[in-house]
Amino acid sequence: MNARTLAVERAPLLAVENLVKHYPTRRGWRAGPPVKAADGISFDLEEGETLGLVGESGCGKSTAAKTLLRLIEPTAGRIMLEGTDLARLPAHRFRRYRREMQMVFQDPYASLNPRMRAGDIVAEPLRNFGWDNSDGPARVADLFGRVGLPADAMRKYPHEFSGGQRQRLGIARALALRPKLIVCDEPVSALDVSIQAQVINLLEDLQDELKLSYLFVAHDLAVVRHISHRVAVMYLGRIVEIGPVEDIYARPRHPYTRALLSAVPKVGGRGKGERMLLKGDLPSPANPPSGCAFRTRCPFARAECAERAPQLSGDGAHRVACHFADQIA
Amino acid sequence: MEDTMIATLEARLERQRRRPRALAFALRHPVLVAGAALLLAMLALALFAPWIASHDPTEMNVLQRLKPPSAEYLFGTDALGRDIFSRTLHGARVSLLVGVAVALLAALAGILIGTVAGYSRLADALIMRVMDGMMAIPGILLAVALMTLIHASIATVVIAIALPEIPRVVRLVRSLVLTIREQPYIQAAQAMGTRLPLILARHVVPNLLTPLIVQASFICASAMIFEAYLSFLGAGTPPEVPSWGNMMAEGRSVVQLAFGTILYPGLFLGLTVLAVNLVGDGLRDLLDPRIARKL
Amino acid sequence: MNQAHPAPILEVDDLRIAFASPDGIVRAVDGVSWQLFPGEMLGIVGESGCGKSVTAMSVLRLLPGPPAMYASGAIRFRGENLLDATEARMRELRGNAISMIFQDPMTSLNPVLTIGEQIAEVLMLHQGLGRRAAWTRAAEMLDLVGIPDPQRRVCEYPHQFSGGMRQRAMIALALACSPAVLIADEPTTALDVTIQAQIMDLLDRLRREMGTAIVLITHDLGVVAESCDRVVVMYAGNKVEEAAVDELFARPTHPYTRGLLGAMPDLDTPVEAGRRRLAEIPGMVPSLKQAAVGCRFAPRCAYAEAGCHRTVPALAPLAVGHAVACLRAIDILEGAPA
Numbered sequence: 001m002n003a004r005t006l007a008v009e010r011a012p013l014l015a016v017e018n019l020v021k022h023y024p025t026r027r028g029w030r031a032g033p034p035v036k037a038a039d040g041i042s043f044d045l046e047e048g049e050t051l052g053l054v055g056e057s058g059c060g061k062s063t064a065a066k067t068l069l070r071l072i073e074p075t076a077g078r079i080m081l082e083g084t085d086l087a088r089l090p091a092h093r094f095r096r097y098r099r100e101m102q103m104v105f106q107d108p109y110a111s112l113n114p115r116m117r118a119g120d121i122v123a124e125p126l127r128n129f130g131w132d133n134s135d136g137p138a139r140v141a142d143l144f145g146r147v148g149l150p151a152d153a154m155r156k157y158p159h160e161f162s163g164g165q166r167q168r169l170g171i172a173r174a175l176a177l178r179p180k181l182i183v184c185d186e187p188v189s190a191l192d193v194s195i196q197a198q199v200i201n202l203l204e205d206l207q208d209e210l211k212l213s214y215l216f217v218a219h220d221l222a223v224v225r226h227i228s229h230r231v232a233v234m235y236l237g238r239i240v241e242i243g244p245v246e247d248i249y250a251r252p253r254h255p256y257t258r259a260l261l262s263a264v265p266k267v268g269g270r271g272k273g274e275r276m277l278l279k280g281d282l283p284s285p286a287n288p289p290s291g292c293a294f295r296t297r298c299p300f301a302r303a304e305c306a307e308r309a310p311q312l313s314g315d316g317a318h319r320v321a322c323h324f325a326d327q328i329a
Numbered sequence: 330m331e332d333t334m335i336a337t338l339e340a341r342l343e344r345q346r347r348r349p350r351a352l353a354f355a356l357r358h359p360v361l362v363a364g365a366a367l368l369l370a371m372l373a374l375a376l377f378a379p380w381i382a383s384h385d386p387t388e389m390n391v392l393q394r395l396k397p398p399s400a401e402y403l404f405g406t407d408a409l410g411r412d413i414f415s416r417t418l419h420g421a422r423v424s425l426l427v428g429v430a431v432a433l434l435a436a437l438a439g440i441l442i443g444t445v446a447g448y449s450r451l452a453d454a455l456i457m458r459v460m461d462g463m464m465a466i467p468g469i470l471l472a473v474a475l476m477t478l479i480h481a482s483i484a485t486v487v488i489a490i491a492l493p494e495i496p497r498v499v500r501l502v503r504s505l506v507l508t509i510r511e512q513p514y515i516q517a518a519q520a521m522g523t524r525l526p527l528i529l530a531r532h533v534v535p536n537l538l539t540p541l542i543v544q545a546s547f548i549c550a551s552a553m554i555f556e557a558y559l560s561f562l563g564a565g566t567p568p569e570v571p572s573w574g575n576m577m578a579e580g581r582s583v584v585q586l587a588f589g590t591i592l593y594p595g596l597f598l599g600l601t602v603l604a605v606n607l608v609g610d611g612l613r614d615l616l617d618p619r620i621a622r623k624l
Numbered sequence: 625m626n627q628a629h630p631a632p633i634l635e636v637d638d639l640r641i642a643f644a645s646p647d648g649i650v651r652a653v654d655g656v657s658w659q660l661f662p663g664e665m666l667g668i669v670g671e672s673g674c675g676k677s678v679t680a681m682s683v684l685r686l687l688p689g690p691p692a693m694y695a696s697g698a699i700r701f702r703g704e705n706l707l708d709a710t711e712a713r714m715r716e717l718r719g720n721a722i723s724m725i726f727q728d729p730m731t732s733l734n735p736v737l738t739i740g741e742q743i744a745e746v747l748m749l750h751q752g753l754g755r756r757a758a759w760t761r762a763a764e765m766l767d768l769v770g771i772p773d774p775q776r777r778v779c780e781y782p783h784q785f786s787g788g789m790r791q792r793a794m795i796a797l798a799l800a801c802s803p804a805v806l807i808a809d810e811p812t813t814a815l816d817v818t819i820q821a822q823i824m825d826l827l828d829r830l831r832r833e834m835g836t837a838i839v840l841i842t843h844d845l846g847v848v849a850e851s852c853d854r855v856v857v858m859y860a861g862n863k864v865e866e867a868a869v870d871e872l873f874a875r876p877t878h879p880y881t882r883g884l885l886g887a888m889p890d891l892d893t894p895v896e897a898g899r900r901r902l903a904e905i906p907g908m909v910p911s912l913k914q915a916a917v918g919c920r921f922a923p924r925c926a927y928a929e930a931g932c933h934r935t936v937p938a939l940a941p942l943a944v945g946h947a948v949a950c951l952r953a954i955d956i957l958e959g960a961p962a
Binding site: 164193204226261262265266275280 | 822824885889
């Protein structure tokens with residue numbers, strides 16, 4: 001509960017600076033314009049904090065998350081984990097830092113090797129970093145207990161589990177190395193509502209117990225609001241707004257954030273007039289609009305938006321990348 | 330209405346439950362079971378050939394040349410007075426040995442080369458060009474050429490037949506590896522710090538095996554035919570070995586006098602190849618989850 | 625939407641669907657009834673495996689027949705029982721009087737035909753339109769569902785469309801023959817929220833303009849709350865609650881409905897109050913291979929009493945248009961503790 005009031009003075013656990021991932025394309029024989037999947041992303045993450053990363057499919061949130069773990073090699077930028085720039089470490093020296101950062105994947109079935117038993121799946125990271133026969137089995141059993149799986153589940157294969165149990169298995173595996181940070185890439189989007197609640201509660205309990213930090217990537221705004229302390233909203237490879245969760249949801253300043261929030265169907269009901277319907281689709285990240293990438297769908301766009309790309313700015317923790325944020329609000 | 334519906338279903342299920350498990354399996358996978366039964370029979374004949382056979386397969390008896398089938402010579406005798414029945418049984422040993430050995434060799438080489446190609450862009454370019462080159466040479470020519478260069482023995486026949494099969498296996502393995510390496514569980518292994526050799530051994534190769542086993546069974550069948558071709562052309566197993574190909578090659582000149590010289594080895598070859606192909610088809614259906622399990 | 629109803633256009637009456645699996649009979653739908661009235665949007669909600677999609681597929685008879693699967697009860701379209709209809713009659717109805725849209729538009733659009741060809745084909749088949757008229761109408765349909773530049777877009781292939789566009793194209797295809805009933809099976813699940821808002825807006829507009837009655841199958845209570853007139857909540861092959869949408873969200877009564885609502889994180893409770901722990905529904909969906917002896921939800925239910933495990937609760941009216949299948953419905957409404 002009071003994890004929300006965090007000490008600000010301390011150096012962050014993770015500081016991402018200007019992270020870029022461009023994919024080269026080809027047009028016939030010549031190189032085409034690169035796909036800018038992530039185009040200059042910066043954020044900090046404190047110990048014990050959850051940063052929600054939201055946006056629609058194709059906005060680059062998953063790419064950004066995987067680039068942090070160097071499952072995708074970054075094109076440029078710095079990934080500072082407790083003062084070490086992980087982006088520049090050679091692979092053999094980077095491997096050591098895998099213990100600090102783990103990942104929970106979106107598809108709980110596809111992220112488990114169908115030919116391995118559950119016990120071996122959870123033991124694999126331990127084996128990678130020095131398996132101890134006296135301590136290992138107990139550690140695996142402890143992990144099973146921690147995520148609420150029965151001990152006899154260790155001998156089963158992934159297909160014998162339900163979706164929610166598979167995701168628990170994925171979480172146990174991510175916890176095995178006692179990481180400080182877990183990147184959760186859409187961890188509950190494949191699950192039914194009632195199961196989703198179980199997994200979210202589990203993630204929150206684990207955070208409280210183990211002082212974990214989460215980078216929580218999701219497209220479900222209600223889930224992100226529930227679990228996050230701070231939220232970053234992405235559009236076409238850039239963060240357009242970042243701030244404490246209550247500010248973002250109660251006082252969104254970027255037109256895209258407002259559109260996104262107004263598009264979420266609410267059980268509480270709401271006049272239809274409040275909805276801000278966006279026109280059209282996401283532009284191609286290979287050929288983004290000039291200036292502000294959102295201007296083609298923005299109801300407030302003006303001439304200036306096509307000329308200059310807005311930078312994240314603002315006082316304090318709540319920052320927004322929009323030329324007219326003050327006038328719109 | 331509901332009662333009759335559930336009752337009908339219950340009755341069907343009950344009938345099925347009462348069936349012995351083996352029968353239930355056979356009814357669900359008739360092709361596999363038929364193929365496996367035929368193949369097992371062939372294997373048994375091959376394995377126990379020395380005890381079942383009535384004669385030494387190489388024993389010649391000039392007084393008993395080209396005899397029709399009789400109680401002593403079940404399938405008759407060939408131009409040198411050897412017992413065709415005994416030779417056919419021993420021929421099964423050669424055929425099955427060659428088939429299985431070729432399949433294993435091609436599969437192993439395929440896994441090794443294909444996995445490297447699937448994981449290294451540089452090696453891929455090189456390997457695949459070599460494989461393309463190999464595929465441009467007709468397999469039979471390559472095998473005949475090899476056989477003329479090296480001393481004929483069963484081992485060399487196996488190598489000569491396996492070599493032209495390798496490019497196809499490599500292509501299959503490579504395309505499988507390219508799919509598997511994009512699977513989230515490979516990324517998960519990377520994320521938890523599993524080193525590349527272990528990723529290959531623990532995550533990639535085990536997931537290759539299912540489709541590869543099916544492919545290997547087809548290679549086995551075609552290798553048996555190939556062996557017969559080569560022997561028939563005189564470029565296969567040494568003539569003193571009683572292989573089906575050799576038998577048919579020798580029978581060619583006397584076929585009008587003793588049809589059995591070609592009929593029996595040909596028949597057995599056909600049955601064995603059919604059995605292996607049926608097993609391959611059956612395995613594909615059994616192992617492929619996309620083919621819905623029918624009741 | 626209660627008294628002045630004309631006859632229902634589509635009526636599912638005590639529908640039971642069972643299919644045989646190697647290790648038992650799965651009662652995928654176990655006695656479900658609902659009615660759809662002209663021009664309304666009926667939501668069917670529930671989690672995976674509750675039988676909502678099977679029900680929808682069975683309306684168009686898209687499920688395998690006996691011996692793999694048995695259906696009993698009745699599905700009446702304008703009084704005609706579709707379970708007894710011939711295959712020829714079903715072909716006449718599918719895509720014409722009753723259409724369906726699916727979660728993944730890519731699987732139901734043919735990748736080698738242009739969008740225009742696919743829409744025109746349906747029109748020529750069912751409406752007897754000539755080629756030119758059908759193409760003109762196809763372009764009109766694309767325009768109607770809000771696809772810009774329809775004259776050019778009719779000549780494009782599905783892969784040239786974005787996800788949201790494809791779903792629009794599929795809606796255009798489904799609505800080409802002005803069907804009386806549209807069955808939408810998770811139409812926005814694969815889409816982003818902003819696109820989802822567009823599509824739901826579109827469905828709502830088309831319903832008003834064309835008078836099509838819509839069955840919306842979804843797991844998302846939020847979507848239901850915003851778009852539907854009435855809701856049917858399904859659990860493990862049973863209808864557990866039915867009500868007008870406002871009534872359902874104002875007085876959710878079945879413990880499962882309440883559980884679903886409690887498990888959903890929402891956008892309304894103030895964040896400053898700190899993290900609210902989400903209500904979990906413990907356990908998992910039961911196996912449908914045994915006949916129900918008690919309430920299917922009882923093992924996961926906080927309100928369950930001894931009787932719940934013995935008696936299958938019947939659907940009982942609670943208010944006008946609000947029915948619940950729960951023995952403790954009255955207690956729960958009166959605020960009995962869990």
